[in-house]
Amino acid sequence: MKAPDSELRRLTDAWHDGTISRGDALRLEERLLADTAARDYFFEISELEGGLAEAAAMLPPIAAKPRPQSTTGSWWKMAAVFVIGAASGALAWKMTGAKSPAGGRSFGPEATITGMMGVTWDGVAGDRSVDLKHGSGTTRITSGLLEVTFGSGTRTVIEGPANFEVTGHNSMSLTYGKVVADVPKGAEGFTVNYADGRIVDLGTEFGVDIGRGEKVANFGVFRGEIEFQPKGEGARPVRLLENHAVLAGEGRIQSVPFDQAKFTRRFPSREFAWEVKEAAAETTWDYDISHLVWKPGHYRVICKWMTGPHGVATRGAELRLDDVLVASDDHPGFTGLASLTKNNEYDLNVAGDHYRRGKWTLRLHVKPDWLADKPAVARGVVLVEEGLAVNAKPEDFIGTWEYLHDGQSFKRTFRPDGTADLLIDGKPYSTFANSHWIVKDGCLELTVPEASGPIIERHLLRDPETLVFTNRPYRDAIRAKK
Structure with missing residues (x-):
């Protein structure tokens, strides 16, 4: 048998591990149908893994003729080709998910909340699962952004106020709110259902906006192509191409300009880079953080040093709305070499009666401080955090966190008894x-x-899965999977 190439080995391993994506499932199907040597390799591995019997067990009875010069298990081989080929990758995709403790496969969540920014929940308070699935009911937010990643790989950014429900690994329903969907290759067919129709992706990035209490949807295509399927007997599907937008609902479809600026296409960064090259008099650094201030509440600002022999003395922080002071924290601090960094975090509280949408500016009063005589550059980041960053409890930190630094791999574990350990490589x-x-x-x-x-x-904590270092130069750590 011809030695398999790296792609075929990867696809075959992913199929048997139950971790294959829809796109890879379709690619595996293509390889198996086109190449006898690829099928032989897949059959051999499947027989070793015991996966062909599992695959065939999901089939209705079929009549299969053995191939010439058949070997042991040829019926299973024919069954596997039928499953993967005739089902257009469906089995491989349906089997994606975590392995059960018994070693079998079970479905993973249809979708997962992979990011939150300024979210105010509408409904029952308390802990919420980051996993969303069909049948778990609607999710409602009154403000902020949610990043929801579907099992298919489709990534959505949902802006509040919004009311939506996950209906499958590659579909959702939207009552109201704004959604931008970025659909990768292999996940074509992502669907957004709403009161008067549905939008079906044909390999694209598109946005949908439905006002609260409205049945008319405004949607358009950033790139690629979508199909709108209106409700109603005899209604014809309509295809939209790049930069095309419509208002659709209540039996009407009207072409309109595509206002791309009203959609949030990417989750905004909470980080702003800074750099100092020489000692200087006290000055101010201003950052437009309008994209981060979605609601009244408690915001935490960190001036973090990352590299260089010099540092910055911080004299205080202000939060301004349309250049009017709303909140301030004036304590002195320093950010520089890790051993010298102190008091580099600032808490800024925005009261409910002082909040509205507008231009929010973070102003830091700083004085670059030279710690060495030779010329050099100091660099770092300013972080703007909220949510868990200000109200995390001890149990939120418990577990193992992984990160990389200067080419080395780190794992630190926080235990419930207050102890910790660290592994380096x-x-x-x-x-x-x-x-x-x-x-x-x-x-x-x-x-x-x-x-x-x-x-x-x-x-x-930026979120339940992301640990941020505030006075060390390390990048964020990610919670290790169990």
Whole structure:
């Protein structure tokens, strides 16, 4: 048998692991139908894995003739080709999901909340699962942004106020709100249903806007092509191409200009880079953060150093709406070499009667501070956080977090008893054995004993899966999967 290429090995492994995407399932089908050697390799691995019997068990009875020079299990091979080919990749896709404890496969969530920004929930308060599935009911938000990633790989950005429901691995219904869907290759067919019809993706990025209490939808195509299928007997489907937009509903379809600016196509970054090259007098750094301030509440600003021998003395932070001061925190701090960084976090509270949409500006009062005589550049980021960043509880931090730094792999674990450990490239970092942590004001403080004196590291949560270092130069850590 001819040695398989890397793509075929990857696709075959993903099929048997139950981790194959819809796009890869279709690619595997294409390879198997076109190449006898590819089928032989797939059959051999499937027989070893015991997967062909599993595949055939899902088929209705079929009559299969053995191939010439058949080998043991040829019926299973024919069955597998039928499953993967005739079903157009459906089995491979349906089997995507986590393995059950017993070793079988089970369906994963149809969709997962993969990002939140400024979200105010409409409805029952309390803990909410990040996994969304058909039958779990509607999700309602009154403000902010949700990033929802479907099992198909389709990524949506949903802007509140919104009321929607996940109806499958590649479909949703929308009562009101704004949705931008970015559909990757292999996930074509993503569908948005609403009161007067449905929008079916044909491989594209598109936006939908339905006002609260309205049945008329405004939708348009950023790139690619979609099909609108209106309700009603005899209604004809309508195709829309790039930059085409319509108002559709109540039996009418009207072409309109595509106002792309009213849609949020990408989740905005919470980070703003800064750089200083020389000592300077006190100055101000202004950042437009209108895209981050979606509601009244508590915002936490961190001036974080990442590299360079110099630093920045911080004199205070302000939050301004249309250049009018709304909130301030004036304590002095410093951000620079990790051992010197202190008080580099600022809390800014926006009262409900001071909030409205407009131009929100973050102003930092700073003084670049030279810590060495030789010329050099100091760099860092300003972070603007809210939500879990200010109200996380100890149990939110428990678990293992993974990150990379300067080419090395790190894993740090926070245990319920307040202890922690650290692995660097798989090897334990000994001084962490006596470390301990507590949570104050939503921020985790880790004390690590060192011979020269204890090191205190501070962490906050951007969301349940993302750990942010506030006084160390490391990039964000991601919660390790169990």
